[in-house]
Amino acid sequence: MKILFVKKKHSIKILLAIIFVSFNIGAVFAQSKTAEPSSIDEFVESEKEKKIILEKRELWRQTFESKSVDNIMKYYTADILSYDLMAPIQFEGESMWRDNWVNFFNTFEGSIQLTFEDLTVFQSGDLATIRGLTRLQGETATGQNIDMWTRETNVMRKINGEWLIVHDHVSVPMDFVTGKALINLKPIKKK
Structure with missing residues (x-):
């Protein structure tokens, strides 16, 4: 039971890390698309x-x-x-x-x-x-x-x-x- 709890806790951390990385990649991509024009x-x-x-x-x-x-x-x-x-x-x-x-x-x-x-x-x-x-x-x-x-x-x-x-x-x-x-x-x- 204790091992299952650790795995769930570890899975949540991995899921949060994936969401965080995805969000930051999306934000960088969106920023590059809306950057000020050079002219x-x-x-x-x-x-x-x-x-x-x-x-x-x-x-x-x-x-x-x-x-x-x-x-x-x-x-x-x-x-x-x-x-x-x-x-x-x-x-x-x-x-x-x-x-x-x-x-x-x-x-x-x-x-x-x-x-x-x-x-x-x-x-x-x-x-x-x-x-x-x-x-x-x-x-x-x-x-x-x-x-x-x-x-x-x-x-x-x-x-x-x-x-x-x-x-x-x-x-x-x-x-x-x-x-x-x-x-x-x-x-x-x-x-």
Whole structure:
């Protein structure tokens, strides 16, 4: 009876050791599969999805320049959350976001143009982020000429096969001494 008890105790230790080794081998394997990519541009699971996202961004730009509120809203989810250049500090939901677009487009007399620079896509499964610098050019209804660069990030989610924006963030740096937005900054020239 004593020998059987020792064997069971020994068997439990061996079983625990096997579980421990298996767990550690699995953790090392999982860690090697999820290690950070060597380049930020490699954080895209699918070049096909990246291409679709960039094409969608270009269509969004064209829609923006057409100043069509109805068409621009097709790029967003109903529960959109945005941090935009204008007040308030955040826009929540489709209705509030639509009102923002109406006000924004009414600010400009004539055409408005956008230029994108340094667009970078990150994509994993049904989530993606696209970021870059955006140049806005146009003339306001009061005759003020606008030519400014902003920082922009969009978080997208693939819903029913379509990439839609769930979060939109547009900003400019500020001067903490004066409290004023720095709208005359330009992208840093790459070497």
